[in-house]
Amino acid sequence: MPDRLEIRPVRGRGELTRFIKLPFRLHEGTPWVPPLIRDRRQFLDRRKNPYFEHAEAEYFLAWRGDRVVGRISAQIDSRWDEYQGGNDGQFGFIDAEDDAEVFDALLGAAESWVRERGRDRLLGPMDFTTNDELGLLIEGYDQRPMILEPWHPPYYRDRLEAAGYGKLIDLQMWFLQMGDLKQGLRFHPAIHESAMKVETEHGVTVRNMRKRDLEAEVTRFMEVYNSAWSDNLGFVPITEAEIAFQSKHLKPILDERWTFIAEKDGETMGAALTLPDINQVLAKMNGRLLPFGWLRFLLGKRKIDKVRVFALGVKPEYQHLGIAANFYIKHLEACDPDGVISGEEGWILETNEPMNRAMEGMGGTVIKRYRVYEKALGPAGAPDAVGS
Numbered sequence: 001m002p003d004r005l006e007i008r009p010v011r012g013r014g015e016l017t018r019f020i021k022l023p024f025r026l027h028e029g030t031p032w033v034p035p036l037i038r039d040r041r042q043f044l045d046r047r048k049n050p051y052f053e054h055a056e057a058e059y060f061l062a063w064r065g066d067r068v069v070g071r072i073s074a075q076i077d078s079r080w081d082e083y084q085g086g087n088d089g090q091f092g093f094i095d096a097e098d099d100a101e102v103f104d105a106l107l108g109a110a111e112s113w114v115r116e117r118g119r120d121r122l123l124g125p126m127d128f129t130t131n132d133e134l135g136l137l138i139e140g141y142d143q144r145p146m147i148l149e150p151w152h153p154p155y156y157r158d159r160l161e162a163a164g165y166g167k168l169i170d171l172q173m174w175f176l177q178m179g180d181l182k183q184g185l186r187f188h189p190a191i192h193e194s195a196m197k198v199e200t201e202h203g204v205t206v207r208n209m210r211k212r213d214l215e216a217e218v219t220r221f222m223e224v225y226n227s228a229w230s231d232n233l234g235f236v237p238i239t240e241a242e243i244a245f246q247s248k249h250l251k252p253i254l255d256e257r258w259t260f261i262a263e264k265d266g267e268t269m270g271a272a273l274t275l276p277d278i279n280q281v282l283a284k285m286n287g288r289l290l291p292f293g294w295l296r297f298l299l300g301k302r303k304i305d306k307v308r309v310f311a312l313g314v315k316p317e318y319q320h321l322g323i324a325a326n327f328y329i330k331h332l333e334a335c336d337p338d339g340v341i342s343g344e345e346g347w348i349l350e351t352n353e354p355m356n357r358a359m360e361g362m363g364g365t366v367i368k369r370y371r372v373y374e375k376a377l378g379p380a381g382a383p384d385a386v387g388s
Contacts, residue, residue: 003065005101007109010059016044018068019059023095024287031144032151033279034287039249050241051128054079059093060109062102070096070103074110075128076117079236089114091124092133094156103159115377122375123168123234125150130234131242134347135171135370136160143368146277146308146344147253149173150370157371165373169233171347174359175367178335178342188361194322195329198262202321204269206330209259211251218247220261221311224271228313233349233372253278257334258307262314262323270314270323274331274343277306309345328362344368 010019020040023032044059046052055077062070073093080088091110096102111122127133127150137145137152145151198204209217219240226237258274281304309331314323335341347370348355 003067005069005105006063007060007105008063010061015061016041016059019061019071019093020044021287022061022068022071026095026097027151027153030151030153031142033145033283034285036282036285036289037287038289042249048245050239050245051077053239053241055128057128058113060106060113062096062106069099070094070106072096072106072110073127074113074122076114076119077129077236079239080129080234083236084234087118087120089117089119089122090126090128091122092127094125094136094160095152096159098153098155098159100159100162104163107160107163107165111375111377120377122377124373126234126372129236130232131236131238131246135372138170138369138371139366140173140368144283145279145368146173146306147275147279148308148310149279149368160373163375165375168372168374170350171370171372172350172356172366173344173346173368173370174348174356174364176343176345176359176362176364178332191325191328191358191361194325198322198326202264204262204264204321204323204326206260206262206323206326208256209254209261209271209273211254211256214247214251214254215244217259217261218243220263220268221271221273223268224313224315225311227315228270229311250275258331260327260330262318262326268315269318269321270327272309272312272327272330274307274309274312276304277308277343278304280304280306305341307343309343312345324358328358 010016017037020037024034042048046057055075057073057075059073060071061068071093072091072095074089074091076089080090089110091107091114094106096106114122125134125136133148133150135150136156137150138157141151141154198206209221211217222238222240222243229235230237253276255276258276260270260272261268262270312324312327314321331343344367345359345364346368348359350356
């Protein structure tokens with residue numbers, strides 16, 4: 001007879017380690033890529049992650065005896081309330097064995113936690129915001145996730161939907177084969193035409209970000225991000241402290257060749273941040289830098305042949321100038337025969353017709369889909385409604 005299932009909040013460093021390391025056991029032998037344990041610990045640290053300057057969260061573990069069989073976070077964010085309205089809570093970091101009782105208990109704990117704080121809808125998964133790892137994988141299970149992409153086995157979707165969670169929206173990852181693009185085989189002529197006018201007709205300068213001046217460049221990027229992404233699902237402006245926190249972790253892998261700023265007369269008009277797929281290296285490190293992880297990291301960086309276009313945007317008042325098209329061409333020019341040969345762009349909302357058509361115009365194909373779920377929560381003691 002199996003041990004009785006118990007859901008408890010994480011308490012102490014040891015339990016946080018078990019929270020972090022559960023996926024290492026659950027997903028061994030799958031395309032999932034182990035994150036650096038050190039980075040996960042800092043991200044979850046309420047004293048270090050500036051997310052907690054405006055939010056609160058609880059981490060839960062599911063136990064059967066002394067065995068951890070599942071995990072989840074529940075969180076509420078005052079900035080989400082300010083910019084999105086409503087009474088929403090979020091859940092994230094959901095991982096569990098294929099057991100309906102475990103999933104129901106974990107989700108029930110998250111629902112109760114946010115309901116006790118006056119929330120009437122639960123959204124997720126998001127770790128912790130739409131600026132972090134977002135959504136549940138529903139297509140592309142055979143693909144290795146790229147940097148800052150989650151991975152989940154197929155049964156997660158079944159368990160969430162059986163627990164009453166319905167689709168809010170899907171997010172798409174587009175695959176682009178850079179080698180074919182460089183030869184000009186699959187690029188729509190309108191993209192080239194629009195890109196050429198940016199500098200010659202509109203006087204816009206498009207340059208690479210300068211890593212030596214990273215603090216100022218990050219400020220420029222944040223200015224574009226908080227303008228260009230304002231209409232996106234769940235958008236909450238990123239704070240200076242949050243972007244500094246992210247930059248600190250991303251700086252070791254940033255490559256100036258894949259970062260771009262568009263500007264004119266001292267004003268930043270657009271920005272593109274593309275990241276080398278460090279997951280190609282992390283897949284061999286099992287979450288640790290010591291004793292040999294640093295060496296694998298340094299040697300492996302040189303062999304990365306994929307990138308992820310993480311954020312590419314233009315301020316709304318300048319979106320008619322072709323700056324995004326120019327960014328696409330700059331990415332193409334950054335390729336070299338011995339370097340990057342393919343990449344992914346996203347996530348892109350399924351409802352974002354201009355961006356999805358642009359990806360089609362570059363010969364892209366949707367390689368992964370992630371889903372954000374919702375569930376309406378009734379008052380304490382009442383049955384919850386199924387998501388729409």
